[in-house]
Amino acid sequence: MDALDEADKFVSVRNLLPPHVTNLNAKKWIYRHMYQDERSALMHAKQGEDYRLPHDSARRKELTDSLGRLWHYVESLIEERLGVRHSKxxxxxxxxxxxxxxxxxxxxxxxxxxxxxxxxxxxxPIPSHATLAELHSSAPVRDPKDSELWTVLAVGDPANLAHVTPIRSFGLKNIDSGASTVLSEICGPLALGSSVSRIEMLYGVRHVNPSGAPRWFPS
Incomplete structure (x- = not known):
C-alpha cells in the first residue's frame, strides 16, 4: 500500500480502476483485483489455490484491458515524476x-x-507441383470483442476438395501474383472421410501499434 500512497501523490491511482468501479476504496480494489486476482493468480498459479487462466474471450479481454490501464498509468507516472514523455x-x-x-x-x-x-x-511457399483447392471466403469482418482484429471465414465443400488427397497444409494464395504460402502444416496428414460435410478455416490480421499498450499476448 505504501507504493500506491506514494504514486497517488503524482497520478491518481483511481486511473487504474475500470470505468464501472466508482465508489470503492481504490487502493483496496487495486490490491484485491490487480495484485491478488491478476498478478498473483496468473503468475503464481498453484493447484488448490485461487488461480487465473484467462482462456475464454471475456476474461482475456478483462485482463488485457486491466494491463492496458496499468501501462498507461506507468507512462503517466514516469512523465509526471521524471519529466520523460513517451513518444507515440x-x-x-x-x-x-x-x-x-x-x-x-x-x-x-x-x-x-x-x-x-x-x-x-x-x-x-507451397511447392509449385502441389495440387491446390481454393476455399470460399467471406467478407472481412472486425472482431466484435477485439477492435484490432479482422478475420475472414473460409469454407470448403469436401466434394470440391476430393482431388487434394491427402491435405497436408493450409495456406494463402495471393490473387495478384498467384503465389501461395503455407500458413499451417498438418501432421497426419488430413483425409476427408464421408462423415465430413464442411471444412472451415478462420484467418485474419491484427493491427499492433508498437508505441501503444500491449494488447496481444501469444501463448
Whole structure:
C-alpha cells in the first residue's frame, strides 16, 4: 500500500480502476483485483489455490484491458515524476480498417497436398507441383470483442476438395501474383472421410501499434 500512497501523490491511482468501479476504496480494489486476482493468480498459479487462466474471450479481454490501464498509468507516472514523455503515434481507425480489408481481400484460402519447401522465417511457399483447392471466403469482418482484429471465414465443400488427397497444409494464395504460402502444416496428414460435410478455416490480421499498450499476448 505504501507504493500506491506514494504514486497517488503524482497520478491518481483511481486511473487504474475500470470505468464501472466508482465508489470503492481504490487502493483496496487495486490490491484485491490487480495484485491478488491478476498478478498473483496468473503468475503464481498453484493447484488448490485461487488461480487465473484467462482462456475464454471475456476474461482475456478483462485482463488485457486491466494491463492496458496499468501501462498507461506507468507512462503517466514516469512523465509526471521524471519529466520523460513517451513518444507515440497511431493511424486513424478508418485507415486501419481499410488496410485490414485490403490485405485480407488480396488473398484466397487454399488447401494443398504438399508441405512447404522451407524459405525464410516469414515466408514458406507451397511447392509449385502441389495440387491446390481454393476455399470460399467471406467478407472481412472486425472482431466484435477485439477492435484490432479482422478475420475472414473460409469454407470448403469436401466434394470440391476430393482431388487434394491427402491435405497436408493450409495456406494463402495471393490473387495478384498467384503465389501461395503455407500458413499451417498438418501432421497426419488430413483425409476427408464421408462423415465430413464442411471444412472451415478462420484467418485474419491484427493491427499492433508498437508505441501503444500491449494488447496481444501469444501463448
Amino acid at each position: 503515434s497511431s493511424f486513424p481507425r478508418a485507415t486501419i480498417d481499410a488496410m485490414a480489408k485490403t490485405v485480407l481481400q488480396q488473398h484466397k484460402m487454399v488447401v494443398a497436398d504438399a508441405n512447404s519447401e522451407g524459405g525464410t522465417d516469414e515466408m514458406h
